[in-house]
Amino acid sequence: MLKVRTLITGMLLCSTFAISTARAQYNRVPESYIDPSTFQIDEQKVLGVKVDKNLALIDESGQPFTLGEKLGKPLILVLSYYTCDGSCSVINADLRDRLEGVTDLKMGKDFEVLTISFDKQDNLEKLGVFKKHLEDTEKLGKGWSFATFKDSEQIKPFADRLGFNYFWSPTDRTFFHPGAFLFLSAEGRLIRVLYSQTVESKDVELAVFDAKQGKFRPNEIINFATSLCYSYNYKEGRYTYNIPLFVAVGSLTFGVTAFSGSVFVFRRRRKEREKKLET
Amino acid sequence: MKLKRFFSVLNGAAMALLFATPAFAAAGDTPDTRADWDELWHEVLVDITVIGVIFIVAAIYMLIRFKATNPEQVGTATRLTTANAIGWALIPAAIFMADDFYLAAKGWTVWDHQRTVPENAMEVKVTGYQWYWEFEYEDGTTTDELKVPVGTPVVLRMTSDDVIHSFGLPYYRLTEDVMPGRITYIWFNPIEEVETLVTCREFCGNSHSEMFTAVEAIAPAEFEKWLAEQG
Amino acid sequence: MSTATTTHDQEAFNLKEWIFTTDHKRIGVMYLIGSMAAFAVAGMMALMMRLEQANIGAQFIETGTDYNEWLYFHGAAMILAFLIPGLTGFAANYFLPLMIGAADVAFPRINAFSIWLFYFAIVLALLSVVVPDTPDIMWTGYPPYAVTTEGNTSFYVFTVHLLGFSSILGAVNFLVTVIYMRAPGMGWNQLNIFVWTTLAAFVLQLVFIPVLAAAVTLLLFDKYLGTHFFDPAAGGDVLLYQNLFWFYSHPAVYVIFLPAVGILFEIIATMAKNQIFNYKVCVYGGIGGVVAIGGEVWIHHLYVTGMPDWLRIGMMISTLLISVPVGLIVMSLWGTLWRAAISYNVAMMYSVAMLYLIMVGGLTGIPLAMTSLTVHLSETSFIHAHFHFIMGLFSTYAVFAAVYYWFPKMTGRMADNGWARISFWLNFIGINVTFWPLFIIGPQGMPRRYWNYEMFPQFEAYHEVATVGAFLTAAGVAIMIINWITSAISGPKAPANPWNSRSLEWTHAPNPPGPGNFPEAVTVADDWTPYDYNK
Structure with a gap:
C-alpha cells in the first residue's frame, strides 16, 4: 500500500514538473507511463467556463443538493475519488494543509470547498472512510463538503467541460487524473487552476481573491491591495510579485519626496535669509 | 479623511447594489x-x-x-464680498x-x-488574434463569424492569443477589451433579426482596421441549422 | 527704458550666445522654436492621415504600418514635444519670471540644461521617423504590442526619458522660483492666474512623471532584455502598464490644460480690462481642485478593460466630479466678462475661440465620463474629436494666443494684422469642419485609428469633409507662422504696453526685456494685483 502511495505521489510530482520549468525530471518517468499533459488542464481553453448550477449531487449525509447551492461565494472544487488511497488523499490533504496557512480568509464565510468523486463506484460508505482518513477538515471551519454525483452519466460531461481528463488504468488499478484545485467564482465560472504539491498557502489565498472577481467589500481593502501585489504566472503555475507595481510606488514616493523636499528646503532657506536681514 | 469615508460609504453602497441585483432575471x-x-x-x-x-x-x-467704446474704458465689475x-x-x-x-x-x-448577465444566456467563447476573430460555441464548433439566435441573450467569454484587442459591437452599443491571460465578458440581447458587425477597437498593429467580421442575429431554427452545418 | 530697448535690439545675432544662454527669455524662445518644429512635423502627419482616410481603402500607403507610424508620431510629438514644452517650456519660461518681477529663474544653468535635454529629445523623436523600423505603438505604448512589434520602441522610451528628465528639472526650478523669487511685497493672492496654473502643472509633473518613466523603462526591459514585467504568460500583468501609464498621463492632460487656462485668463482679463471674477475660488477651488482630483480619475481610460465593476463605477463618479473644479474655473472665465470693457485683437479672438472649445470639449467629456456610455463610445471618433477639442485644440490655441499677445513683448514689434485675422478664421473654420463630422459618426460606430473603413461605407462623405477641414486649418497655420516670422523681422514697432495691461511684464519691463529683465528692482504695493483696472 505504501508503495502505491509513493508511486502516485511521485506521479503527481511529475505532473508538477511537467508544468513547471524543471522539465529535466520528466526523463525519470518510464516510457510506459502516460503523457504528462494528461495531468494538465488547458487553461487557455477552459478559463472562464461556467459550470452547470443545476448539477445534482449527494452530500456526505446522503442528502441531495445542487452545485448552485454551494456557489454565491468563491468555491474551491477538487475532483478525486474515494477508494483512492494514493494521490486523492494527498491532493485533499495538501489542500487542507495549504488552507491551514490561509489566515486572511475563513472557510465557510469567504469561500467554500467541495470535493466531488468522479468514480461511478463511489458511495456514501466509501466517502465516509475517505473523509475520516483525511481528518481534521472540520478544524478549518464548516464549509468543506464531500459529494458524489447523483447521476453517474453526468460525470464525464462535467469533467470534460472543465478540461479535466481522467482515465482508469487497469494495470495500476488506479485512476490517472490532474491533481488540480479548481477555483470557481460566485457565478460558477472557472477562474484559476492550481496544482497540488506546487503551490503554497499564499497561492491558494490569492486564487480565492481572483475568484472574487474584484468584488471586495470595503473592510477587505487590505485583501484587495494584497491581490494587486501579485499576479498569476502561467509558466510557473503560481503567483509571483507584480514587480512593476512596486517600482511604480517607489517612483511615486520619489516624486512626492522631491516635491515636499524642495519646498521644505527652500522655506528654511528663506527663513534663514530673513533672519540674516533682520540682524 | 472625509473623502475617504465618503468613498467607503459609496463603495459599500456599490457592493449592496451589486449583490442586491437579482441574479436570476426571468427570460421574459x-x-x-x-x-x-x-x-x-x-x-x-x-x-x-x-x-x-x-x-x-x-x-x-x-x-x-x-x-469697450473707447480705449481708456475699464471694466466696472467690483470685488465680490x-x-x-x-x-x-x-x-x-x-x-x-x-x-x-x-x-x-x-x-x-x-x-x-x-x-x-442573464442566467439563460448562451455562451460563446471569443478569441482575438492578429488580425481576426474566432468564435467557439458551446458544442465546440468554431467559426469566423458570429451568428446568434434571436430571443436568447448571448454572453461572450473573451480572451486574446497575442496582443490586446477590443471587441466593439456598435449595433449593440458595447465594447470590451480582450487581453492575453485575462478573461473579459460582455453580453447582449438580440431581440430582432439584424445583420451587423464587430470591429477591433484597440490598436493592435498593421491590420487593425481590417479586423472586423459579421455578427448576425437570425431565427432560432435557422441558427440551429447553420450551427449543425458548421460542425 | 527706451535705451535698454535699443541696446538690446541692436545686438548682433550670435548663435553661440543663444545655444549657451542661461537667460530664461532666450530659453523660452528656443522652447517655442523647438516645439513648433515638432508641431509642424506632427501636423504634416495629421494631414497625411486625413488624406489617407478621405476615401475608403488604401490611398497612398503600402501597409497599415505606414499609417500607424504617423499615428505614433502625431500623438507622441504633439503631446510630449509640442503641447507640454510649448506651455510649460516656452510660456512658463518666458513670462513667469516677468510676471513675478524676478530677474531670472532660480537656477538658470539647470534651466539651460533642461532646454538641451529637450532638444536632444526633439532630435531623437525626429530621427525615429527616418530609422528603418519607426515606432508604431501610439503615444501610449501598450504592451504586449509595444514588446512584440517590429517597430523600434526604444526611440519612444528614450524620448520619454529625456523629456521627463527635462520636465522634472524644470518643475523644481519653477517651484523654487515662484516660492523664493517673487518681487518684494507680492503675496500669494496677488499672483497672475498663469503663475498659479503653471505652478499646479509643475507640481503634477514632479509627482507623477517618475511613474511614467518607470513604466516605460520596464517596457524597454521587456522588449530588449527579455524580462517579463508585462508578459502575462510569465507572471506579468498587461493591465498594470495601462494603469501606470494613465496614472501619469491623465494628470498630464491637466499639465497641458491648466497653463492653457492660465494664458486664457491673462488675455481675457487684460482685453476685458476687468479683474478676475472670484479669484480665490478660481485658484484654490478650481485650480487646486483639479490638482487634487486629477490623480484619482485615471481608470476612465480603462473603462472597457475588464477592471472590477465597482472600480469603474467609483471612477465614473470621481470623473464626473472633475466638472466641479473645472466648472468653477469656467464661472471665473465667464464672470470676468461681466461689466467688462472688451477690446478685440487676434489674441482675444483666439481666446474667444478657446471659450467655445472649453465648452464643447468639456461637455462632450460628460458622456465619456459615464462608464455605461463609454462602453460604446470608447475608441470611436467621438472620443477622438472630444480630446482634440479640449486638449489638443484648446491648448494649441493657447500657445498661438500667447504668441500673439506677447509678440510685442518678445520682439518689440506687432504681429496683429490682416493676415493674422485671415489665418485665425481659416484655422477656426477648419477645426470645426474637421471635428464635427467625427463627433457625429463616432456614436454611430466609426472607430478611431482606422486608415480603412470599408465596413462603414456610409461614413465616407464625413471623412471627405473632415479632410477638407484639416487642409483649411493647415493653410491657416501656415499663414500664421509666415506672419510671425515676417512681423518679427519687419513688423511695425510696438508701443511699450500695447494692450494697457497692469501685469508686471508689461508695466515694468521694456520690449523686449534685456538681461535682468527689469531696469529697476520691482516692488509691489499691498493692494496691487495684476488685474486692478478699475481703480
Whole structure:
C-alpha cells in the first residue's frame, strides 16, 4: 500500500514538473507511463467556463443538493475519488494543509470547498472512510463538503467541460487524473487552476481573491491591495510579485519626496535669509 | 479623511447594489441594453446641450454687450464680498454636483443592466488574434463569424492569443477589451433579426482596421441549422 | 527704458550666445522654436492621415504600418514635444519670471540644461521617423504590442526619458522660483492666474512623471532584455502598464490644460480690462481642485478593460466630479466678462475661440465620463474629436494666443494684422469642419485609428469633409507662422504696453526685456494685483 502511495505521489510530482520549468525530471518517468499533459488542464481553453448550477449531487449525509447551492461565494472544487488511497488523499490533504496557512480568509464565510468523486463506484460508505482518513477538515471551519454525483452519466460531461481528463488504468488499478484545485467564482465560472504539491498557502489565498472577481467589500481593502501585489504566472503555475507595481510606488514616493523636499528646503532657506536681514 | 469615508460609504453602497441585483432575471424581462444606452445617450445629450447653450449664449451676450467704446474704458465689475464669493462658489458647485450625481445614478442603472448577465444566456467563447476573430460555441464548433439566435441573450467569454484587442459591437452599443491571460465578458440581447458587425477597437498593429467580421442575429431554427452545418 | 530697448535690439545675432544662454527669455524662445518644429512635423502627419482616410481603402500607403507610424508620431510629438514644452517650456519660461518681477529663474544653468535635454529629445523623436523600423505603438505604448512589434520602441522610451528628465528639472526650478523669487511685497493672492496654473502643472509633473518613466523603462526591459514585467504568460500583468501609464498621463492632460487656462485668463482679463471674477475660488477651488482630483480619475481610460465593476463605477463618479473644479474655473472665465470693457485683437479672438472649445470639449467629456456610455463610445471618433477639442485644440490655441499677445513683448514689434485675422478664421473654420463630422459618426460606430473603413461605407462623405477641414486649418497655420516670422523681422514697432495691461511684464519691463529683465528692482504695493483696472 505504501508503495502505491509513493508511486502516485511521485506521479503527481511529475505532473508538477511537467508544468513547471524543471522539465529535466520528466526523463525519470518510464516510457510506459502516460503523457504528462494528461495531468494538465488547458487553461487557455477552459478559463472562464461556467459550470452547470443545476448539477445534482449527494452530500456526505446522503442528502441531495445542487452545485448552485454551494456557489454565491468563491468555491474551491477538487475532483478525486474515494477508494483512492494514493494521490486523492494527498491532493485533499495538501489542500487542507495549504488552507491551514490561509489566515486572511475563513472557510465557510469567504469561500467554500467541495470535493466531488468522479468514480461511478463511489458511495456514501466509501466517502465516509475517505473523509475520516483525511481528518481534521472540520478544524478549518464548516464549509468543506464531500459529494458524489447523483447521476453517474453526468460525470464525464462535467469533467470534460472543465478540461479535466481522467482515465482508469487497469494495470495500476488506479485512476490517472490532474491533481488540480479548481477555483470557481460566485457565478460558477472557472477562474484559476492550481496544482497540488506546487503551490503554497499564499497561492491558494490569492486564487480565492481572483475568484472574487474584484468584488471586495470595503473592510477587505487590505485583501484587495494584497491581490494587486501579485499576479498569476502561467509558466510557473503560481503567483509571483507584480514587480512593476512596486517600482511604480517607489517612483511615486520619489516624486512626492522631491516635491515636499524642495519646498521644505527652500522655506528654511528663506527663513534663514530673513533672519540674516533682520540682524 | 472625509473623502475617504465618503468613498467607503459609496463603495459599500456599490457592493449592496451589486449583490442586491437579482441574479436570476426571468427570460421574459431580459433588459435591452441597446435601448437603455440610446435612452441614456439622448438624456445626456439634452443635458449637455442645455448647459452648453446657456453658457455660450451668455458669453456671446457679454462679448457684444460689454465691448469697450473707447480705449481708456475699464471694466466696472467690483470685488465680490466674502459672502458673495462663497455663494458664487457653492451654488454653481452644488448645481454641477447635483447634475453629476443625477447622471451618475442614471448611468449606474444602465451599468447594472450591462454587467448583469442573464442566467439563460448562451455562451460563446471569443478569441482575438492578429488580425481576426474566432468564435467557439458551446458544442465546440468554431467559426469566423458570429451568428446568434434571436430571443436568447448571448454572453461572450473573451480572451486574446497575442496582443490586446477590443471587441466593439456598435449595433449593440458595447465594447470590451480582450487581453492575453485575462478573461473579459460582455453580453447582449438580440431581440430582432439584424445583420451587423464587430470591429477591433484597440490598436493592435498593421491590420487593425481590417479586423472586423459579421455578427448576425437570425431565427432560432435557422441558427440551429447553420450551427449543425458548421460542425 | 527706451535705451535698454535699443541696446538690446541692436545686438548682433550670435548663435553661440543663444545655444549657451542661461537667460530664461532666450530659453523660452528656443522652447517655442523647438516645439513648433515638432508641431509642424506632427501636423504634416495629421494631414497625411486625413488624406489617407478621405476615401475608403488604401490611398497612398503600402501597409497599415505606414499609417500607424504617423499615428505614433502625431500623438507622441504633439503631446510630449509640442503641447507640454510649448506651455510649460516656452510660456512658463518666458513670462513667469516677468510676471513675478524676478530677474531670472532660480537656477538658470539647470534651466539651460533642461532646454538641451529637450532638444536632444526633439532630435531623437525626429530621427525615429527616418530609422528603418519607426515606432508604431501610439503615444501610449501598450504592451504586449509595444514588446512584440517590429517597430523600434526604444526611440519612444528614450524620448520619454529625456523629456521627463527635462520636465522634472524644470518643475523644481519653477517651484523654487515662484516660492523664493517673487518681487518684494507680492503675496500669494496677488499672483497672475498663469503663475498659479503653471505652478499646479509643475507640481503634477514632479509627482507623477517618475511613474511614467518607470513604466516605460520596464517596457524597454521587456522588449530588449527579455524580462517579463508585462508578459502575462510569465507572471506579468498587461493591465498594470495601462494603469501606470494613465496614472501619469491623465494628470498630464491637466499639465497641458491648466497653463492653457492660465494664458486664457491673462488675455481675457487684460482685453476685458476687468479683474478676475472670484479669484480665490478660481485658484484654490478650481485650480487646486483639479490638482487634487486629477490623480484619482485615471481608470476612465480603462473603462472597457475588464477592471472590477465597482472600480469603474467609483471612477465614473470621481470623473464626473472633475466638472466641479473645472466648472468653477469656467464661472471665473465667464464672470470676468461681466461689466467688462472688451477690446478685440487676434489674441482675444483666439481666446474667444478657446471659450467655445472649453465648452464643447468639456461637455462632450460628460458622456465619456459615464462608464455605461463609454462602453460604446470608447475608441470611436467621438472620443477622438472630444480630446482634440479640449486638449489638443484648446491648448494649441493657447500657445498661438500667447504668441500673439506677447509678440510685442518678445520682439518689440506687432504681429496683429490682416493676415493674422485671415489665418485665425481659416484655422477656426477648419477645426470645426474637421471635428464635427467625427463627433457625429463616432456614436454611430466609426472607430478611431482606422486608415480603412470599408465596413462603414456610409461614413465616407464625413471623412471627405473632415479632410477638407484639416487642409483649411493647415493653410491657416501656415499663414500664421509666415506672419510671425515676417512681423518679427519687419513688423511695425510696438508701443511699450500695447494692450494697457497692469501685469508686471508689461508695466515694468521694456520690449523686449534685456538681461535682468527689469531696469529697476520691482516692488509691489499691498493692494496691487495684476488685474486692478478699475481703480
